[in-house]
Amino acid sequence: MGKGELITADQAQTAGTLLAGCCQRLATVTEIEEAQGAVVGSMQRLQAMAEIAAVLDRPEVEAMIMFAARAGAIETAQNVTDYDVLSVSKMAVCRGYLLADAAGPQFAVIKGKGGASFLVKEAGHRHKLRERGATQIKASAAALRVEPRANTVGKHDMLLIGEASCVLDGETFKVERDERMPIRLPCYETDGPDGHEAKARRRLIRDLWLTISGEEPTGEMLEQEESLADVRPVTMIEDSTPEPANEMDPAKLFDMDVDSLRKIAKSMADKSEREALADIVKAITAADTETLQANAADWMAAARMHSKTVQGMVSNLITYKAAMLAD
Numbered sequence: 001m002g003k004g005e006l007i008t009a010d011q012a013q014t015a016g017t018l019l020a021g022c023c024q025r026l027a028t029v030t031e032i033e034e035a036q037g038a039v040v041g042s043m044q045r046l047q048a049m050a051e052i053a054a055v056l057d058r059p060e061v062e063a064m065i066m067f068a069a070r071a072g073a074i075e076t077a078q079n080v081t082d083y084d085v086l087s088v089s090k091m092a093v094c095r096g097y098l099l100a101d102a103a104g105p106q107f108a109v110i111k112g113k114g115g116a117s118f119l120v121k122e123a124g125h126r127h128k129l130r131e132r133g134a135t136q137i138k139a140s141a142a143a144l145r146v147e148p149r150a151n152t153v154g155k156h157d158m159l160l161i162g163e164a165s166c167v168l169d170g171e172t173f174k175v176e177r178d179e180r181m182p183i184r185l186p187c188y189e190t191d192g193p194d195g196h197e198a199k200a201r202r203r204l205i206r207d208l209w210l211t212i213s214g215e216e217p218t219g220e221m222l223e224q225e226e227s228l229a230d231v232r233p234v235t236m237i238e239d240s241t242p243e244p245a246n247e248m249d250p251a252k253l254f255d256m257d258v259d260s261l262r263k264i265a266k267s268m269a270d271k272s273e274r275e276a277l278a279d280i281v282k283a284i285t286a287a288d289t290e291t292l293q294a295n296a297a298d299w300m301a302a303a304r305m306h307s308k309t310v311q312g313m314v315s316n317l318i319t320y321k322a323a324m325l326a327d
Contacts, residue, residue, distance in 0.1 A: 075108035143193035
């Protein structure tokens with residue numbers, strides 16, 4: 001069968017059933033790691049990935065992947081080849097994304113200097129959140145203004161604010177980018193806000209998923225952002241109608257991030273990582289001005305063993321603590 005042909009309904013049913021079983025086994029690896037250890041879990045993960053790859057390498061499934069790209073179920077950039085579409089789509093499926101979704105493409109196949117990779121779309125992150133059990137998934141973004149890019153003649157950035165939230169296990173999780181740390185997206189001076197607001201919503205939903213899952217976007221190509229700060233300000237809250245962050249004082253912001261970090265630490269399987277994060281939070285909480293200035297760099301260095309989300313929140317704690325001590 002050629003890659004340009006459609007597969008039959010029976011072939012689609014068979015391939016879907018096989019993939020569903022493989023993906024289900026892949027989804028249970030985390031539980032296996034917790035029960036039997038990381039080494040056993042890693043072997044189980046490899047086995048599940050190999051099974052998925054075997055299904056995806058079938059000629060009839062490759063034909064459907066190419067059809068999905070032509071039909072728009074998978075987004076593709078103009079400079080990608082059929083080989084790129086096949087190899088990258090298989091990579092995305094192994095990471096848990098779907099080849100077709102009623103909500104729209106879950107990923108796009110794009111090509112950069114390092115070769116072809118995939119960009120997860122908003123529908124893909126929403127899919128991952130729903131699989132985890134999240135409900136009431138919401139995202140909003142608004143453009144503030146267009147600014148000339150610092151030290152770069154003729155280039156501009158659009159500054160946007162926004163937030164994304166969901167409910168998981170009865171708790172509301174929220175990520176936010178406000179005027180203190182807006183999202184910066186490259187743009188032309190005459191650009192309208194619609195397309196950039198859609199990109200900002202995608203990024204906020206992505207950050208919500210990364211916060212809940214603890215994953216890093218390895219293997220995923222990210223769209224450019226010109227922000228100087230590589231952090232994601234994150235809050236996890238119990239009230240679905242929180243007080244706006246820009247009206248809160250540093251002490252309240254500090255307490256919210258401390259609570260968030262404690263919840264993240266509680267979810268960590270590795271005891272040494274849990275204790276290391278708890279020690280950082282405890283030290284910053286107890287610090288006076290002199291201690292804060294002397295140890296801030298060391299705390300940030302220690303935080304590098306954790307995710308970018310945790311690093312960003314530790315940085316926030318130091319900033320809020322400095323503001324509290326200055327009052």
